[in-house]
């Protein structure tokens with residue numbers, strides 16, 4: 190993002206443009222020549238995948254919006270009109286609905302990649318925090334998008350989630366009615382959600398721009414967690430990572446296509462094919478799968494306000510993570526204990542997701558409580574202490590040296606096994 | 616010496632701690648009693664021609680299913696989103712446009728149209744461009760004729776129930792005598808596949824009810840299978856196109872992915888990484 194170009198272009202037209210608006214040299218510096226650690230594994234391809242999915246959601250969403258009608262008595266049938274009468278409307282809608290799910294699959298892998306390799310640590314704290322903002326914006330966007338087809342889950346999901354704000358003391362009810370634009374979820378709610386659902390992805394795009402900008406100041410972290418020391422540690426982004434990212438994108442799209450074309454409704458809820466009916470409450474109101482861990486945390490707390498606070502705290506804790514993790518060593522490869530706690534956290538989050546889909550009764554509630562407490566303990570107790578007590582392994586002097594150690598067959602990491610050392614794959 | 620053993624002890628402890636924790640958490644999660652699961656009846660397993668990634672609809676079956684709908688179900692269940700023209704569209708029952716004109720005109724109900732020159736609504740025979748005319752003018756009328764229960768619209772019903780076609784088949788063939796201990800509501804019938812077990816729809820099918828002109832058996836099972844397939848098509852009329860394009864996309868992705876893989880391998884061969 191430098192102000193003045195340092196590259197001298199031979200082509201007079203290119204030079205004329207670039208000396209006035211250095212967009213060509215900026216692209217060349219940031220997207221082509223950008224020095225990138227040479228040891229990135231496939232977990233580093235999800236940034237590109239995420240950018241692609243934002244694009245897919247915006248393009249399919251724009252065309253859906255040309256045929257969709259945001260009115261309580263027309264919305265459901267307008268989506269069916271898209272499915273039946275619009276050319277390739279079924280494709281657009283299934284791409285959009287499953288695109289949201291795969292967007293979240295990618296973002297969760299991306300986040301856990303960051304957790305494993307310590308990508309949130311100095312000097313990338315702000316980059317990480319912008320990432321958490323992106324997660325929040327994605328959640329808001331997907332939540333409001335799910336309301337648009339105006340099925341039973343749209344309506345009741347919106348009712349349950351907006352009702353959470355009523356837990357706020359004194360002003361709660363007023364806030365909820367303000368959100369609804371009335372005394373219940375209704376036409377004003379649908380209209381404003383549509384408006385915001387249209388707006389937020391573009392806000393998201395702007396924040397993604399900041400995210401990438403903040404990335405290009407310190408450059409990428411890498412599986413060794415050791416910062417770039419010399420030119421020998423890096424290779425230009427293009428063609429090395431453009432081709433590798435492209436390959437990973439195609440593999441990811443393969444799984445995405447399998448759902449779009451063969452299991453298009455598997456990730457959704459059948460009740461959303463029943464038109465919204467304020468008089469009939471579904472037996473189980475469950476949010477989309479990507480909200481389930483947070484939903485489990487919400488319901489784990491016996492008190493409504495407490496539950497809401499815990500749910501938001503589950504994300505807020507990620508904001509301050511760079512200061513909770515006291516270890517100077519970034520990559521879990523060199524943190525034998527942290528590596529184990531990392532996998533426990535993964536299991537905990539999957540467990541919370543499982544519990545979020547279960548009715549809030551009996552053993553499910555108890556298990557949710559245990560896992561919720563552990564989730565917070567991981568960040569608030571284990572990470573601060575681990576940095577003090579953990580004995581980390583000796584770090585390689587540079588990326589090049591860590592690569593050599595890996596190929597030299599041996600060293601400390603060889604025995605760790607593939608499961609706990611994903612950096613060895615690919 | 617003691618320093619050292621204390622250290623190893625501490626190390627062993629810290630090594631074991633995470634494992635123990637996982638075990639504890641897992642035990643907590645697994646201790647969840649099965650009591651929470653409601654009693655649901657496993658659906659009958661039934662094979663449909665459209666199962667699987669290459670499955671397609673059976674034209675004859677969809678045509679028979681339409682006949683069952685018209686002659687039996689359409690007196691109670693609407694199908695608002697379907698138009699007669701859909702019956703001749705690709706990937707469906709494959710009636711000819713001429714047949715569709717006849718089917719539209721012969722539908723048990725006429726279409727309400729209007730207003731005419733003097734402002735009156737009038738009834739006229741259906742045309743291919745018309746949607747299936749509903750049996751009741753509104754939900755209140757539908758409930759009034761059905762003991763207070765509402766017969767759901769059929770347009771997307773097969774997608775609005777878990778394992779739609781299997782569920783509908785099981786429901787239609789699953790009527791039984793109520794267990795002795797069960798207290799039945801007035802005008803309800805025992806059906807273990809329906810949530811709660813009591814459905815307000817009398818068994819709609821019986822053997823020999825609908826006249827089939829092909830050689831298909833005229834049994835409740837066959838009727839149930841045909842209407843289930845028809846409802847799946849109605850809910851997902853673009854299924855065949857979807858699977859066809861899907862296959863092309865998958866092949867394309869595999870080929871492109873393969874090419875990219877080898878490109879990437881060649882490109883990276885000389886980079887120590």
Ligand code: HEM
Nearest residue numbers: 246247250251253254257282286289331334335337338390
């Ligand atoms: C971050 C990007 C986005 C996400 C995660 C997202 C997510 C969703 C979700 C989950 C649904 C419900 C799908 C369903 O079950 O039917 C939906 C529907 C919809 N979205 Fe988006 N969306 C995004 C971007 C956009 C954009 C940019 C537009 C418009 C320009 C848009 C327009 C629509 C419309 C019109 C619907 C209703 C049609 C339908 O339900 O299929 N979306 N969105």
